[in-house]
Amino acid sequence: MKFKFLFVALCCLPLGVNSAESDNKVYEKVLKNGLKILIKADHRSPVVVTQIWYKVGSSYEPNGITGISHMLEHMMFKGTEKYPAGEFSKIIAENGGNENAFTGQDYTAYFQTLEKSRLEISFKLEADRMRNLHLLKEELVKELEVVTEERRMRTDDKPRSKTYEQFMAIAFSNSPYKNPVIGWPTDIAAYTVEDLEAWYQRWYAPNNATLVVVGDIDPEEVFSLAEKYFANLKPSEIKPLKPQTEMEQQGVRTITLKLPAKLPYLIMGYKVPVLNTVEDDTEAYALEVLAGILDGGNSARLSKNLVRGQQIAVSASAGYSLISRLDDLFTFSATPVEGKTITELETALKAEIKLLQTDLVSDEELQRIKAQVLASAVYERDSNFYQAMLLGRFETVGIGWQEMNYYVEKVNKITAKQVRDVAIKYLIEDKLSIAYLDPQPITKQPKSASIAGVRHAN
Amino acid sequence: MQIKLLTAFLFIISLSAQATVKIEHWQTSQGVPVYYVNNPALPMVDISVIFDAGSARDGEDYGLAAFTSGLLDSGAGEWNADQIAQRFESVGARLGVSANIDSASLSLRTLTEPKLFDTALATMEVILTKPSFASADFDRRQQQVLAGLKHREESPGAIAKLAFNKALFGEHPYAYPNSGYITSVSKFKPSDSRQFYKTYYVTTNAIIVIVGALDKQQAADTAEKLMTHLPNGQKPKPLVDVMLPKKATTQYINFPSTQTHVLVGFPGMDRHDKDYIALYVGNHILGGSGLVSKLFKEVREKRGLAYSAYSYFSPMVKKGAFTIGLQTKNSQSQQALQVLNTTLGEFIDKGITEEELIAAKKNITGGFVLRFDNNRKLMNYLSMIGFHHLPLDYLETFPQRVEAISVAEIKEVFKRRIRPELLQTVTVGGGIEKAKK
Incomplete structure (x- = not known):
């Protein structure tokens, strides 16, 4: 495991960002009950975003109750003693707020965006439902149906989503990343109030949460307000998770899905470490740069060589996220142009990978990525919500938000040789899983429910 | 109440925290309306040029507006698609081209540091005024769009939307999908896009929107620069009214x-x-x-x-x-x-x-x-x-x-x-x- 940065070095992009410079500082405080509070002031507009991040998501779930974190996210809108079902949303709405929630593999988060003078309302309500949720059977019965409909909409009726769900299920053997965030259908159908109650009691506590506030606020004021509402909540004993470290893969894995669809589609994924798991963090940053070389825009290699150049793909993308709790995948997905086969496309993608393993990427490419990373660091500050998202994710997966301060610098330090090294080390056949979508005619017969899942909002 | 306490802190908040937005408006020397908000807080700017050139202007070439818009950054002036992409991305800029039902637009997001900004703006200007519509780029785009239209047939939601718009709007241009049909798009030729562009991407049919860290003079110069080499052309005729359906x-x-x-x-x-x-x-x-x-x-x-x-x-x-x-x-x-x-x-x-x-x-x-x-x-x-x-x-x-x-x-x-x-x-x-x- 990677060590956590202990220093609270503060910030500022290496680029001159004039008047907004002091705005980019993150203030941290931990209450006595363990609740971590992260605050960033942004005075561009009189609004404030509140997000509460819980360290629980689908990768925390044992078999049989997959998707329960997401189900609980839905039930969190179903009332407490003080505020019965519907009240939470009604109060936020009457205060002009936007609210919702989302669940991922490594987190469950709740958010409100409000005009700045109303921040207190969100604290009052979130503090209440952190410890006092009222789980009722009659509400669960209805909400189970809602979640099942959500699954049908997001996965069952979407050939590519279904392919992705099956792809994840074969790519991982024992890592919980093999399960969809929304859960397997029979697991969803079998949740009980007791299951949800146990899950809530186990994970919803101030010492398992991070409160992130970004907006037109004074940090000291927000700390005292948070103190007022959250300080008296009791902490829980949070038992550490079992490691569930993925077994080493020893050969390529493939799966073919025959689904009613119009276009073939391919997903490839190589097992890779992430910031949280890597020994030497330059590897994670080199993989990040590698993703940029392949798919960091219209001038990147996949667009340039496969979509234009050889014209073998109508679309091709590569992806890597260094912000995960456990080892993850470096993925490719692509659709061939008419007249080309999925095998030809796979060969072309592998040729691009081969090239990265034999030749050094050019200076021009590295310079382009640096320019993009620098620009993105400015652009992302246009959105308070996105800034809060980044803080919440870095913190919740276990990296620590401080790492964000070094992101630009660390990407800038990556060399062509380091990029080649990670390509050689990780993008190899033995770490590869592939899913093929083999389109079948779309007949007019309705089918019954089936399988997959991604990140999504309540 | 804590709320009172919070409002007491209002006075320390910077000027940009006003709830109202100061929109400035003028016309370029060709008469193109410009809408501008100065926001100096971050060293970036967003610039859009918007035309009355959405799919409502397709005529019977369903999908032509979106098709043409999507071709703009595939080649312009002396540059091919690779060079255009490289010019934007090497300075961290992002260009977007899009067409919806009523309008089509080119949008640029870039840093305002002069060296970076100048490259991004100059590239946008060439795309706007000298798109090539080369046949190789055209063919490639046609394949991509046709694949997208096939993909649409996998989606019950998309199929519902197609039938719904047809039911609501009958023969009105709003009845047809923005991206067209396989039958219409497969008939397009480069000359169709060239003609569409010539007719609708003209100053009398444009507006410009700028938000970000350019001062008013810089914003005015930017708008002027973008429009200088664009012909005046003619304003298209107003769209016909939508008739209500006759029955449920x-x-x-x-x-x-x-x-x-x-x-x-x-x-x-x-x-x-x-x-x-x-x-x-x-x-x-x-x-x-x-x-x-x-x-x-x-x-x-x-x-x-x-x-x-x-x-x-x-x-x-x-x-x-x-x-x-x-x-x-x-x-x-x-x-x-x-x-x-x-x-x-x-x-x-x-x-x-x-x-x-x-x-x-x-x-x-x-x-x-x-x-x-x-x-x-x-x-x-x-x-x-x-x-x-x-x-x-x-x-x-x-x-x-x-x-x-x-x-x-x-x-x-x-x-x-x-x-x-x-x-x-x-x-x-x-x-x-x-x-x-």
């Missing part, structure tokens, strides 16, 4: 999905509709306010019938759709459709309560600042104000106009405007027809 229709389309997608609607309102506020606020209560709307409560909260249930107006140059939608498992699609129709029927007959109206007003006015709290959102509002010739104080006066609306007005307007006897219903899935047997 219902279509059940079979599709092998687990859910049935249900759409119900009617041509709604245009941007200048005199009933705009009443319809907007009424719909907010009916199905426009997410987790607290009537439809959401009836369909999801009370009965667990769907994940999403909503209604919305799409105000456009002419009357856009009023859409009510949900998706549910096949076996209960008839029940869900019934709940939808009953909710709408009761809404029209009984109207709303004073309490509901107060809650809606509080939501709209209390959260009004959230609608333009960053450059991205401001760009969208400025584009709308500019494209539809709305007054510059549109944002400032909107909350007051909402406050002024009454329960009686909303009831009267919904009764007069939303006519159940003309509603168009489309379902796509495996449910309803089976259930009817």
Whole structure:
């Protein structure tokens, strides 16, 4: 495991960002009950975003109750003693707020965006439902149906989503990343109030949460307000998770899905470490740069060589996220142009990978990525919500938000040789899983429910 | 109350925290309207050039506007697609080209540091004024668009939308999909795009929107530079009005999905509709306010019938759709459709309560600042104000106009405007027809 940065070095992009410079500082405080509070002031507009991040998501779930974190996210809108079902949303709405929630593999988060003078309302309500949720059977019965409909909409009726769900299920053997965030259908159908109650009691506590506030606020004021509402909540004993470290893969894995669809589609994924798991963090940053070389825009290699150049793909993308709790995948997905086969496309993608393993990427490419990373660091500050998202994710997966301060610098330090090294080390056949979508005619017969899942909002 | 304490801290907040937005407006030397907001907080700027060149201008070449827009950055001046992409991305800039039903636009997001900004702007200018429409780029794009249109056939939601728009708009240009049909797109030739571009990408048909850290002089120079080499051309003729459907229709389309997608609607309102506020606020209560709307409560909260249930107006140059939608498992699609129709029927007959109206007003006015709290959102509002010739104080006066609306007005307007006897219903899935047997 990677060590956590202990220093609270503060910030500022290496680029001159004039008047907004002091705005980019993150203030941290931990209450006595363990609740971590992260605050960033942004005075561009009189609004404030509140997000509460819980360290629980689908990768925390044992078999049989997959998707329960997401189900609980839905039930969190179903009332407490003080505020019965519907009240939470009604109060936020009457205060002009936007609210919702989302669940991922490594987190469950709740958010409100409000005009700045109303921040207190969100604290009052979130503090209440952190410890006092009222789980009722009659509400669960209805909400189970809602979640099942959500699954049908997001996965069952979407050939590519279904392919992705099956792809994840074969790519991982024992890592919980093999399960969809929304859960397997029979697991969803079998949740009980007791299951949800146990899950809530186990994970919803101030010492398992991070409160992130970004907006037109004074940090000291927000700390005292948070103190007022959250300080008296009791902490829980949070038992550490079992490691569930993925077994080493020893050969390529493939799966073919025959689904009613119009276009073939391919997903490839190589097992890779992430910031949280890597020994030497330059590897994670080199993989990040590698993703940029392949798919960091219209001038990147996949667009340039496969979509234009050889014209073998109508679309091709590569992806890597260094912000995960456990080892993850470096993925490719692509659709061939008419007249080309999925095998030809796979060969072309592998040729691009081969090239990265034999030749050094050019200076021009590295310079382009640096320019993009620098620009993105400015652009992302246009959105308070996105800034809060980044803080919440870095913190919740276990990296620590401080790492964000070094992101630009660390990407800038990556060399062509380091990029080649990670390509050689990780993008190899033995770490590869592939899913093929083999389109079948779309007949007019309705089918019954089936399988997959991604990140999504309540 | 803590709220009082917080407001006491208002005075330390910088000037940019004002709830109102100062929109500046002028015309370039060719007469192109410019809408500009200075926001120096971050060293970046967003620039859009918007034309009355959306799919409503396709004629019978369905999909040509979107096709042409998508080709612009594939080659221009001396550069091919690789060079264009490299020019933008090497300075961290992002160019977007898009076309919707009413309009088409080129949008640039870039840093304002002069060296970076100058490269990005110069590249945008060439794309705007000297696109190549080379046949190799054209062929490649045609393949991509055709693949996208095939992919659309996998989606019951997309199929429902196609049938729904056709039912609502009949022969009006709004009846046809923005991206066209396989039959129309496969017939396009480079000369079609060239001609479309020549006709519609002209100064008399353009507006410019700028938000960010350019001062007024820089903004004026930017707008001037973008327009200098663009011909004046001619303003296209106004679109014809949308006619209401003659009678209610219902279509059940079979599709092998687990859910049935249900759409119900009617041509709604245009941007200048005199009933705009009443319809907007009424719909907010009916199905426009997410987790607290009537439809959401009836369909999801009370009965667990769907994940999403909503209604919305799409105000456009002419009357856009009023859409009510949900998706549910096949076996209960008839029940869900019934709940939808009953909710709408009761809404029209009984109207709303004073309490509901107060809650809606509080939501709209209390959260009004959230609608333009960053450059991205401001760009969208400025584009709308500019494209539809709305007054510059549109944002400032909107909350007051909402406050002024009454329960009686909303009831009267919904009764007069939303006519159940003309509603168009489309379902796509495996449910309803089976259930009817």
